[in-house]
Amino acid sequence: MGLALSDLYSTRQVEGYSENLGVGGSLTEVYKCDWENRITYSNLLRNALVSDTVNYPSWRCGDPVGVKPVGWDEGESVPAQVLLSATYSSPDSAENDSAGHGAATAPRTSDLAKWHERWEGGGEAVTVGTGFKWLSAPTDSIEKSGASAVKIVPMTTLSLTGQTGLTTTGKGKINALIGKINNGSVTIKGHSYGAWYLLFLGADLDEADGSDAGGKPYYNATLKFAATYDHNWNQFWRDDPAFTKDHPPEWDTLKDVSSSSKYVYSDGDFSNLNPSGW
Secondary structure (H helix, E strand, C coil): CCCCHHHHHCCCCCCCCEEECCCCCEEEEEEEEEHHHHHHHHHHHCCCECCCCCCCCCCEECCCCEEEEECCCCCCCCCCEEEEEEEEECCCHHHCCCCCCCCCCCCECCCHHHCEEEEEEEEEEEEECCCCECCCCCCCEHHHHCCCEEEEEEEEEEEEEEEEECCHHHHHHHHHHCCCEECCCEEECCEEECCCCEEEEEEEEEEEEEECCCCCEEEEEEEEEEEECCCCCCEEEECCHHHHCCCCCEEEECECCCCCCCECCCEECHHHHCHHHC
């Protein structure tokens, strides 16, 4: 019969047990096993759930697992038994700054709601042409005055950063949405973006040590977006003379001349950017 973690849990030792409670806490348990079983049990412990899942749900064992010999008699080539030291922590413990300086590292979790969000404001310069006139005399329309004006259109770039298991399937989902806009409303960290207001710019992927419970290798991943607010990504500033003859300058949608269903930006299902499906 093969070795099982349940057998190891029954050997938990009093000496060496410790808890660090609070946000980003950890738990260390020490078990005893025979020398020849140490490697098998160490492999079973890595990324395994803690024995007390009631009080510490989802807490998993990190790497490495400590090995300390016991009962090593003089003249023996190997000890009879060893103590295995396993340290467990919650999936999002990496969100906390171990150095205590407020610098957070990427949380190790496929729960996108726990990933770090970063916003950066910016603006798009749009030249203002026809359809406006100057307030001060001479109150000529702008095209007759020989002057020009620039409108700054606010936008933000935002990113979500975390560490999660990722395979070629997940990479394919990411690649398929680069340069596309959301086909439906998307909520990120409690803020809702309407359809076509969010552009996926791509992702930064950096392979990390270890793998998740499903065996998928961990990656440090950053998803990058750009968001508009007073117009969607398929709307462009229109102030050409033919249009402003009967309309004020405004945002208008551009469509493909050969197809009523094609636009400058194609859209996609942004739910495929959720790491839980990678």
